[in-house]
Amino acid sequence: MTPKQHRGEVTADLLLDAALRVYAAAGEQGLTVGAVTRESGVSLGSLYHHFGSLDGLRxxxxxxxxxxxxxxxxxxxxxxxxxxxxxxxxxxxxxxxxxxxxxxxxxxxxxxxxxxxxxxxxxxxxxxxxxxxxxxxxxxxxxxxxxxxxxxxxxxxxxxxxxxxxxxxxxxxxxxxxxxxxxxxxxxxxxxxxxxxxxx
Incomplete structure (x- = not known):
């Protein structure tokens, strides 16, 4: 695995872990792009790059x-x-x-x-x-x-x-x-x- 691929995996994991925390705290309605990017510290562009959409992340x-x-x-x-x-x-x-x-x-x-x-x-x-x-x-x-x-x-x-x-x-x-x-x-x-x- 290249360093870039490793960074990509780490970023995807940060987003997935954050999405679960947001879901646990705020439920389905609270699971928004803004909430996940705030919780993860990952950019909006990275979320869309890795998952395509909020539905893709879910x-x-x-x-x-x-x-x-x-x-x-x-x-x-x-x-x-x-x-x-x-x-x-x-x-x-x-x-x-x-x-x-x-x-x-x-x-x-x-x-x-x-x-x-x-x-x-x-x-x-x-x-x-x-x-x-x-x-x-x-x-x-x-x-x-x-x-x-x-x-x-x-x-x-x-x-x-x-x-x-x-x-x-x-x-x-x-x-x-x-x-x-x-x-x-x-x-x-x-x-x-x-x-x-x-x-x-």
């Missing part, structure tokens, strides 16, 4: 943190030797990430992220394909082995992650009736029952 910020969440989940899966222990690992890693990176989790579970997902779902998924493929391979291998019910992969993914995302959203919204530790204890078994190929 998208890059969401992709950065989605990538980190997926990396945490894949790392957790690597230590699991059964489908059941894998589900436990996925649930715990997701909820731990939400607790440890609350500001980023708020961004990933925001209405703006939902709108972007609806508008650009395939493109976003394609951008994270390398990170998603270990999860897909894990799921396919456990379906093939007969541990997990022979359902379409998208349905298995929804059954596994849907309840976890719902709990995360509820906790992030400030509703005081969700305990993440309790959810981490209860959800894996409940989710396992929904995807296990074993007769009930």
């Amino acid at each position: 998208a890059a910020l969401a992709q950065r943190w989605l990538g980190r969440l997926l990396d945490a989940m894949v790392t957790a899966l690597r230590g699991a030797d059964t489908a059941r222990s894998g589900i436990d690992a996925l649930v715990r890693s997701y909820l731990s990430f939400v607790r440890e990176h609350r500001d980023a989790a708020l961004l990933l579970h925001s209405s703006a992220a939902d709108r972007q997902s609806f508008a650009q779902g395939k493109e976003l998924r394609d951008a994270q394909e390398a990170r998603l493929s270990p999860f897909a391979a894990w799921m396919s291998s456990h379906i093939a082995s007969g541990e997990v019910a022979a359902l379409p992969a998208a349905l298995v993914e929804s059954l596994v992650l849907g309840p976890v995302v719902a709990v995360a959203r509820r906790w992030l919204s400030g509703i005081d009736d969700v305990d993440l530790d309790e959810a981490a204890r209860v959800l894996p078994e409940r989710i396992w029952r929904s995807v296990s190929a074993a007769p009930r």
Whole structure:
């Protein structure tokens, strides 16, 4: 990497870090070009050079943190030797990430992220394909082995992650009736029952 490329990466990181701080402090409406350049100390021209627009910056910020969440989940899966222990690992890693990176989790579970997902779902998924493929391979291998019910992969993914995302959203919204530790204890078994190929 040349010194110029390194400086470019440092500048992009400053802008992304500042954007998350602004989002955490002021919400979606407060995430403006002016607020980010003031918070980062980086020029307006540099923001446009690296991200093209405020929307480009938002998208890059969401992709950065989605990538980190997926990396945490894949790392957790690597230590699991059964489908059941894998589900436990996925649930715990997701909820731990939400607790440890609350500001980023708020961004990933925001209405703006939902709108972007609806508008650009395939493109976003394609951008994270390398990170998603270990999860897909894990799921396919456990379906093939007969541990997990022979359902379409998208349905298995929804059954596994849907309840976890719902709990995360509820906790992030400030509703005081969700305990993440309790959810981490209860959800894996409940989710396992929904995807296990074993007769009930």
